[in-house]
Amino acid sequence: MASGAIEYKSGTLQVSNYTNLLETKTNSGITCIWSGKFMRVNSYQIDFKWKFDWNELKKQGVDELTGHITVSLTNDRFTAKTINVKITEDNQEITKEVWGIYYSYNVYYEYSLTPHYALISEKPGYDKMFAPSDQNDTILVVDKKKLHVNKSFLSYHSEYFRKLFSSDYKQGDAKPPKRQRKQVPDNKEVQTQEFPIKDVSFKDFALLLSTFYPNPVFPTDATVEKLLELARRFVISSVINIIEYHLLNNSRINSEKTLWMADEYVMPKLLEKCIRGLNTVEKAKKLDQSPEYEKLSDSAKAKALDRLIKLF
Structure with a gap:
C-alpha cells in the first residue's frame, strides 16, 4: 500500500x-x-x-x-x-x-x-493473541471466527463494549449473545458468552483490538485510516490517541490528508500542527486544490483562513 x-x-x-x-x-x-x-x-x-x-x-x-x-x-x-x-x-x-x-x-x-x-498478513499472531485462556472470559464472533477476549479490559477501553456486555444491551449491531460451555480444571462447566460483531472483517477488527491489547501492534501510515474509522465506530479513544501520536511524530502522509484526518476524527494537537504548517501561499493553494479541502468542517476551514490572514 x-x-x-x-x-x-x-x-x-x-x-x-x-x-x-x-x-x-x-x-x-x-x-x-x-x-x-x-x-x-x-x-x-x-x-x-x-x-x-x-x-x-x-x-x-x-x-x-x-x-x-x-x-x-x-x-x-x-x-x-x-x-x-x-x-x-x-x-x-x-x-x-x-x-x-x-x-x-x-x-x-x-x-x-x-x-x-509491506502488506500486512491477515493473522499476525492473532491465533495466539485471541486464544482461550484463564484471562479471557468472553468470545467475539467476527467473520465466523472466534476471538477470546477479556470483558473487563474491553469495557474499560470502550463504551461500545461496555454497553454490549451489559445485561440490558438492546442495540441492533449484534444478536443476543449465545452461551458456550467450557470445562475448567475442577471439572465444573461454566458458560462463556458469544457476541457476534457485524459488518467488519476479521482482519480489520483483529488489527483494531491488537492496537491496544497487551503486546500492541503499532499503527503505520498504511493502517491509520482504517483504524480511525473503526476506533470511532467502536468508541475506543485510546486508539485515536495512539494514531494521533503516530501522525504527529512518524507519519509521511501528505499534509492535506493529515489535516482532514485531524479534523474528521477530532485530534486537536494534530490539527494545531497542521494549521501551523500552512505558512506559505503555495501550501495554501495546494490545500485548496486538494480533494480533502471540501471534506473539511467549517471550523477547520475558518482556522486555516485565520492562519493565512495573520501570516500575510
Missing part, C-alpha cells in the same frame, strides 16, 4: 571538473547524498549520482520507494533530465550521465518518491 509522495528540491550548486560531493540532505526520513562531476578532464560528460538512505522509513514498514528524480540547469545549456526510479535497498545508488557543451554548470535536482508499505 502506498502513502503520499515525499518531495524535495535542492539548492543550486556548481558542477565542474573539480567537484564530486554536491549535497547531503535529510528530508522526511530520506537522506540523499548527491554528487556530480565531469567524467574526465576536457570531457563534456557529467556523471550524477544519488545515494538514498531510508532506513528510518524501513523501520516504519516501508519496503520500497518509487517515483522520479529530475536534474536541471538554471539556464538552457541542457534539457532537464528525469529518471524514473524504484528503490528497494537501503543506500541504493541512482546514476545518470548527462552531456553538455561546457565545462561548468549551475545545477539543481528535485525528487518525488512515494513510500510503499
